[in-house]
Amino acid sequence: MMKSKVARTSVLKDEFYMKAALRLARKGEGRTSPNPMVGAVIVRGSRIVGQGYHRAFGDKHAETRAIESASGDLRGTTFYITLEPCSHFGKTPPCVDRILEIKPSRVVVGSxxxxxxxxxxxxxxxxxxxxxxxxxxxxxxxxxxxxxFFKYMTTGYPFVTVKYAQTLDGRIATRSGHSRWISSPPSLTFAHRLRSLHDSILVGSETILKDDPELTCRLVKGRNPRRVIVDSSLKIPLSSKVLLDQDRAKTMIFTTTHGQREKLKILGDRGVDIRVVEGDHHGRLVLRKLLKALAQEGISSILVEGGSRIITSFLKEGLADRLVVITAPKILGKGIEAVGDLGIDKLDRAIRLDIKKIIRNGDDIVLDARIKKGPPAHGKKKR
Ligand SMILES: NC(=O)c1ccc[n+]([C@@H]2O[C@H](COP(=O)([O-])OP(=O)(O)OC[C@H]3O[C@@H](n4cnc5c(N)ncnc54)[C@H](OP(=O)(O)O)[C@@H]3O)[C@@H](O)[C@H]2O)c1
Structure with missing residues (x-):
């Protein structure tokens, strides 16, 4: 009885310091990709004597920062880290060697x-x-x-967030394609923040034609992600905002057309990255292949911003991991639906969500969820 109480107290203590390491790790959000966010805390007795986090890609790792923040002999301390320390030479030497040098008596690893x-x-x-x-x-x-990081490392595909702003009746634009703006100003800021946390933003050609968006993070501090346009027939006009200022943000177009040589040349001269790839039997781009190609270039996360057909394809093909839906208190009636036909006839085949957060943002409600993979729990066969 006594023994288990002691064990419980020690787990609570470990959780307390791991929470501190997690808080530190989050400070690197949006700057460490394709590296993970990592936090580290060094504890002697019940006192934190060193702490650090991975601030940006290419920068010192959390373990090194924690060791450097501490003074004196660190022998006999407990070292808390949110992620197993690295054991290989990358941009910095292996962290495990740094930890071995200071000789803590215990290391606590989150994952x-x-x-x-x-x-x-x-x-x-x-x-x-x-x-x-x-x-x-x-x-x-x-x-x-x-x-x-886990998705990227274990599958070789980027983590995909699908995000859209809709009316209460599930429309992302009026029937004429007008969508600016469905959500309130605080939600626009929120959307720009979300952009800054992804390596790239992806939209379909119709969204460029209808909205002519810039796809940058103008309302928040942070880097502009790579802009990816899915345009099988290379129909977006040369005057599109995403094709103009390549110094501010880079644009990549995936297309299946080899024609339009002059347009391809102008775009190439502007620094737009054009990828001519094979389409499927309808001539449409194969999104899975496109994701693989992006992953191979170090893109670990993608924010899919629409429109309806692109959102539908990502959901139908099971390529999305996270769904962020901003719902405005408006009703449009007929209009462009957020999600089109997914070919679902039976309710137990519906896409199921694990809701992580629901927040009120200005006038809107923001739902942040993860898409559940695999068959529904009640649909699993009993052995
Ligand atoms: N409220 C919001 O959050 C929001 C966000 C974005 C857009 N919108 C609205 O959405 C509307 C545009 O939506 P949309 O459905 O018409 O167009 P879209 O999804 O932006 O673009 C669809 C086009 O992408 C191309 N495409 C290539 N491969 C594809 C694939 N595998 N799957 C799907 N599309 C593929 C196709 O054109 P090609 O065959 O020519 O390549 C297709 O017509 C606009 O009115 C815009 O204002 C709203």
């Missing part, structure tokens, strides 16, 4: 690194050197923090 070059290696190395390692403390939270 193992999904990177096949690391996975479990550092934990084994620490143990081999006589350091006690505790794993799995707030593992769910630590994995959720880096859901993008």
């Amino acid at each position: 193992a690194d999904p990177n096949p070059r690391v996975s479990g290696k550092s934990i084994r190395s620490l143990r081999r050197h006589g350091i006690e390692v505790t794993t799995g403390i707030l593992e769910k939270e630590c994995r959720a923090l880096n859901e993008v």
Whole structure:
């Protein structure tokens, strides 16, 4: 009885410091990609003597920052890290070696690194050197923090967020295609923030034709993601805003057309990145292949911003991981539907969501959810 109480107290203590490491890790949000966000805390007794986080891609890792923030002898301390330390030379030397140098008596790891070059290696190395390692403390939270990194590392595909602003009756534009603006100004700022947290933004050709968006993060601080346009027949006009200022944000067009040489040349001269790829039997771009190509260029996350046909394709093909829907208190009646035909006849085949957050933003309601993969729990066959 007494023993289990002691064990529980020690887990609570570990969770307390891991929460502190998680808070630190989040400070790197939007700047570490394609690296993960990582936080580290060094504790002696019940006092934090060092702390750090990975601030930006290419910058020092959290473990090194925590060690450098501390002074004096760190032998016998407990080292808390949200993600298993790296064991290979990348832009910086292996963090596991830095930890071994300071000789803590214990290392507490939130989640193992999904990177096949690391996975479990550092934990084994620490143990081999006589350091006690505790794993799995707030593992769910630590994995959720880096859901993008985990998806990218384990599947070789980017993490896909589908986001749109709709009316209460599920329209993303009027029947004439007018959509500016469905949501309120605070939601626009929110949408720009969401952009800044992704490596790229993707839209369909019709959205460029109807809205002529800039697809930049003008309302918030942060980098402009790569703009990706899906345009099989290369029909968007040369005057489109996304094709103008390539110094502000880079644009990539995926197309299936080899024709229009002159247009291709002008776009090339402007610095627009054109990818001519094979279409499917309808001549449409194969989104899965496009995602693979983007992942191979280091793009680990994509924000799909519409329009309706693109959203529908991503959902129908099971390519989306996260759904962010901004619902404005407006009703349009007939108009462009947010999601078109998914070919679903039976309710148990509906796309199911795991709601993470619902917030009120200005006049709007923002729903942030993850798309559940696999068959519904009640649909699973019993053995
Ligand atoms: N409220 C919002 O959040 C929001 C956001 C964005 C857009 N919108 C509105 O949405 C409307 C545009 O939506 P939309 O459905 O007409 O067009 P869209 O989704 O923007 O673009 C669809 C086009 O993309 C191309 N495409 C290529 N491969 C595709 C694939 N695998 N799957 C789907 N499309 C593919 C097709 O043209 P090609 O065959 O020529 O390539 C297709 O016609 C506009 O009125 C805009 O204002 C609203």
